[in-house]
Amino acid sequence: MTVGHSLRSAARLRVAAVAALSVASLALTSCGSDSDGGGGGGDGEQATTIRIAPQPIADFAPIWLGMEEGFFEDEGLTIELVEGGATSAAQVPLLLSDNADLAATTATAAIQAQSQSMAVTIVGGLTNFAETDETDQSGLVVAEDSSIAGFEDLEGKKVAISGLKSVSEAVISAAVEESGGSADEVEFIQAPMPNLADLVSSGGADAAFLIDPFLSMATSSGLKVLGHPFPLAAPGVPGTSLVGSVSFVKQNPETMEKFASALEKAAAFANENPEKVTAALSEQAKIPLEMLADSKNPTYTAVVDPDALTTLIELLVEYGVLEDSVDADDMLTSTE
Incomplete structure (x- = not known):
C-alpha cells in the first residue's frame, strides 16, 4: 500500500470517527423508568434510578457492561443514560442543573469545579492513566x-x-x-x-x-x-471518574453504597473482558470495529485513590491549570 493511499484511508476513517462521536450521545438511549430518579431521598426514601451522563469513549465501558451483565440490576438499581453530556465541559452543568445525578467526566474537570465552589463530588473511579508505555492508550x-x-x-x-x-x-x-x-x-x-x-x-x-x-x-x-x-x-493518576451532585449523594447514601458495589464488579469484568469493551464501544459510539482493531483499552478502577488524586492536584497547580488547590479528601468525602 502506498503512503498516499494509507493517508487517504486514514482520513476517511477519521471522518467516520468525527461523525460517529458527534452523534454518539444521541445514540446512547435511556433504559428503565425515571419515575423514582432525579434525586430521591424524600422522607428517607432512597432513589433506585440513577441518571448518568455518559461520554462515548472506552472509559465508560464499565457502565455499559454493568447494565448489560445485570450488575446494577442485582443491586436493585436502574441506570438511565441521559443526553447532553458528550464532552467533559458539558458534564458538570448537567449535574448542577439537576438534569443528571452522576456524570462521567475527567477528574480534572471535577477538581476545577470543586475549586470554584461548585457542589460536586467524585463518587467513584472509571479509569486511571497508564503507568507504563506498554499499557498506555x-x-x-x-x-x-x-x-x-x-x-x-x-x-x-x-x-x-x-x-x-x-x-x-x-x-x-x-x-x-x-x-x-x-x-x-x-x-x-x-x-x-x-x-x-x-x-x-x-x-x-x-x-x-x-x-x-x-x-x-x-x-x-x-x-x-x-x-x-x-x-x-504522572503514572496512575485518575483519568475519567464518576462525579455526582452533592445533593444527590447526600440524600441517597444507601443507593450510593449499592452503586459502588455494582461498579466494582463492572470494572473487574471490563478488565477481564477486553473484547466486550471493544464491542460495547463500537455499538454505543457507532464506531466500526475495524477502527478499533489496534486500539488499547484503559485499565478500569471503581475507586479513586486519594494519594493519586493529590498528585494530580499538585501537578495541575504547578503548571497553571488550577489556580487554587483543593483537598483530595474533601473531594472524595461530601456526605458527612
Missing part, C-alpha cells in the same frame, strides 16, 4: 521525518491538544521538564481530538497528543509516537 505523535527526538525538543514547538488548561497540558509540560527542557517554551494550541493528527500531517503543529482510537489511526497513517508523557510524569 495515549501518546504524543510527530511526523515520521521530524527532528524532534524527545520531549525536551518540544521547546519552541507547537503542540496540539484537545483542551487548553487541561490535564494533558500539565502532564506534557511536566514530561518536557522531566526530560531537561523548559515547559515555558512550549506553545500549546487547541483543536478537536479527531483533527489533531491532521494538524501534524499538514505542518500546522509539530506534535499532537492523542488517545486511542485516534492514536492508532495516526500511526497507521504515517505519524510516529514520540513518547508517552503520562507514564513518565
Whole structure:
C-alpha cells in the first residue's frame, strides 16, 4: 500500500470517527423508568434510578457492561443514560442543573469545579492513566521525518491538544521538564481530538497528543509516537471518574453504597473482558470495529485513590491549570 493511499484511508476513517462521536450521545438511549430518579431521598426514601451522563469513549465501558451483565440490576438499581453530556465541559452543568445525578467526566474537570465552589463530588473511579508505555492508550505523535527526538525538543514547538488548561497540558509540560527542557517554551494550541493528527500531517503543529482510537489511526497513517508523557510524569493518576451532585449523594447514601458495589464488579469484568469493551464501544459510539482493531483499552478502577488524586492536584497547580488547590479528601468525602 502506498503512503498516499494509507493517508487517504486514514482520513476517511477519521471522518467516520468525527461523525460517529458527534452523534454518539444521541445514540446512547435511556433504559428503565425515571419515575423514582432525579434525586430521591424524600422522607428517607432512597432513589433506585440513577441518571448518568455518559461520554462515548472506552472509559465508560464499565457502565455499559454493568447494565448489560445485570450488575446494577442485582443491586436493585436502574441506570438511565441521559443526553447532553458528550464532552467533559458539558458534564458538570448537567449535574448542577439537576438534569443528571452522576456524570462521567475527567477528574480534572471535577477538581476545577470543586475549586470554584461548585457542589460536586467524585463518587467513584472509571479509569486511571497508564503507568507504563506498554499499557498506555495515549501518546504524543510527530511526523515520521521530524527532528524532534524527545520531549525536551518540544521547546519552541507547537503542540496540539484537545483542551487548553487541561490535564494533558500539565502532564506534557511536566514530561518536557522531566526530560531537561523548559515547559515555558512550549506553545500549546487547541483543536478537536479527531483533527489533531491532521494538524501534524499538514505542518500546522509539530506534535499532537492523542488517545486511542485516534492514536492508532495516526500511526497507521504515517505519524510516529514520540513518547508517552503520562507514564513518565504522572503514572496512575485518575483519568475519567464518576462525579455526582452533592445533593444527590447526600440524600441517597444507601443507593450510593449499592452503586459502588455494582461498579466494582463492572470494572473487574471490563478488565477481564477486553473484547466486550471493544464491542460495547463500537455499538454505543457507532464506531466500526475495524477502527478499533489496534486500539488499547484503559485499565478500569471503581475507586479513586486519594494519594493519586493529590498528585494530580499538585501537578495541575504547578503548571497553571488550577489556580487554587483543593483537598483530595474533601473531594472524595461530601456526605458527612
